[in-house]
Amino acid sequence: MNIAVMKWLLANRNVLQQVVDAAKGWKKDMPYLSQWKIVDEIARILLPILDPATVKGLSISMADESSPTVVSAMSMGAEVQAMSLSMGVDWQLFMDVIIPIVITILQSISRTS
Numbered sequence: 001m002n003i004a005v006m007k008w009l010l011a012n013r014n015v016l017q018q019v020v021d022a023a024k025g026w027k028k029d030m031p032y033l034s035q036w037k038i039v040d041e042i043a044r045i046l047l048p049i050l051d052p053a054t055v056k057g058l059s060i061s062m063a064d065e066s067s068p069t070v071v072s073a074m075s076m077g078a079e080v081q082a083m084s085l086s087m088g089v090d091w092q093l094f095m096d097v098i099i100p101i102v103i104t105i106l107q108s109i110s111r112t113s
Helices: 003-011 013-023 032-049 052-064 068-089 093-112
Strands: none
Touching: 003 013, 003 052, 003 068, 003 093, 013 032, 013 068, 013 093, 032 093, 052 093, 068 093
8 A cells, every 4th residue: 555645646636536437437357458448547637747756756655655554554544434435435446446556657657757
């Protein structure tokens, strides 16, 4: 779990809502092409708003936060659950689909920079 990415998404709730809307159709057993279309749609939402400093900051934290403290993970869990209730965002969708896709996009961008 990347706490910096979670905090960034929560701070950018309008973007998060667009990403959630794009990810709602995700199913583990759907064809790879269909999954790729969702990943592409999420990337098209994220890329225009990402600046190099944001990507660098979130990418650096990926290495630094490989094992977040229990307290920080639990506080983020509470924040995400509160967001889930207020925005109607599915907690499982956020944790199992959105966070991994966003982290993969960020990792890909940071490697090319």
